[in-house]
Amino acid sequence: MTHGAITGSRKGMTKAQYYGFLYLCALHKIKTLHHGDCIGSDVQAADGVEVDGIETVAHPPTDPKHRAWHKSTHVLPVKPYLDRNRDIVLEADVLIATPDGPERQRSGTWSTVRYAQLVSRRPHRKQRASVKVYVIMPDGEITS
DSSP, X not given: OEEEEEEEOTXXXXXXXXXXXXXXXHHTTEEEEEEOOBTTHHHHHHHHHXXXXXXXXXXXXXXXXXXXXXXXXXXXXXXXXXXXXXXXXXXXXXXXXXXXXXXXSSOHHHHXXXXXXXXXXXXXXXXXXXXXXXXXXXXXXXXX
């Protein structure tokens, strides 16, 4: 079973990002999608894959300010943002990021991407395998 994960902007995905996300889910035969249960990209992705029967796992943040309260297949206990982002990475075989723009330091999306890239180079003991990381920019360009 392939575990996918989404990290993205609270502004949501562009159409190009959304179609790229669905393409990568199909390409990797994602069966379970882990997400951070926040408004924007997380809930768009979770809603998008549920129509195909893909299970969703919410990793909600302790601060409910931006929480989506998605009715996922599984909802895990709340954790601080950085801790739950790391958990999402460690559960994933494939991480798909949909940022709202170029890399920057103070961004949860980009922090999650950097952590996944680090873990892929030096696997973590809790991780199932190295994670494949994709970034889909707002114009739809996909890099890995």
